[in-house]
Amino acid sequence: MSEYPPQTRLSRIQDIVGVFVLSITAVLTAWCGFESSKWGGEMSISFSQASSARIQAASAEGEARAAQQFDLTVYAQWVLATADGDTELAQYVQDRFSPHLTTAFDAWQADGMHDNGPFVREEYLPPxxxxxxxxxxxxxxxFAEALESNQRGDNYSLLTVLFALVLFLTAMSQRDIRTWIGRVLLGLALVVMVVAIGILLTFPIKI
Structure with missing residues (x-):
């Protein structure tokens, strides 16, 4: 014969399952918090790198505008000398074109100077x-990576809410309430835990 009556055995099984669910859920909740923190760190790094790249891009754009302004000034002198028929001065100015303007200028002349100046040519690439x-x-x-990392961190945070619900339902099932209510609450906790674990398995991991 069994050491415990059927009702007592079911209660003991319920208690064991409850402890098991609480233990597993506590570990998974901590894991989700860890992953959320890691993805939050990745988000901050990506945002910082995006900001740094923007600053460097602005500096490079400033360099390109300055070079273009210089080329425009020199080219204007060539246009004036050419218009006045001063070929010697025009050649003198042309010899002082920057390398990138010279490349575009030569291509422009080779095509019969049909375009509206060498600056519209694809060959013109200022530093x-x-x-x-x-x-x-x-x-x-x-920036896109930062947004993606932020979303992943939010997803893990949402899972902590689901696991918190599992903890709540399991804890309630252990209270001094009607037996069938306790089993229903524990069953709901198991369902939510399984669903949450299934979702967790689809998430990327950052160590």
Whole structure:
């Protein structure tokens, strides 16, 4: 014969299951808090990198604008000399074109000077323009990473709420209430825990 009557055995099983659920849920809650913190750190790093890239891009854009302004000034002198028919002065000015303006200018002349000046040519790339574009792209990518990390941290935070619900239901099932109510609460806790664990398994992990 069994040492305990059926009702007592069921109560003991319920107690054991309750302790098991509480233990597992406590560990998973701590894990979700850890992951939420890690993804929050990743978000901060990505935002910082995005901000740094924006600052560098602004600096590169400033360099490109300064170079373009200088090229425009020199080119204007070439236009004036050419208009006055002073070929010697025009050649003197042309010899002092910056390398990137010279490249665009030669391509412009080779095409019969149909475009509205060498500055509209794709060959014209003042220093800093390419770097600025690359840095802006990097800033956009890091900003997107920061938003993604923030969402992942929020997802883990939401899971802590689900696991807190499991703890609440399990704790309530252990109180001095009607037996069937306790079992229903424990059953709900198990269902919520299984669902939460299923969701947790789909989340990325950051160590």
């Amino acid at each position: 800093g323009e390419v770097e600025a574009a690359e840095l802006n792209d990097r800033a956009d990518a890091k």
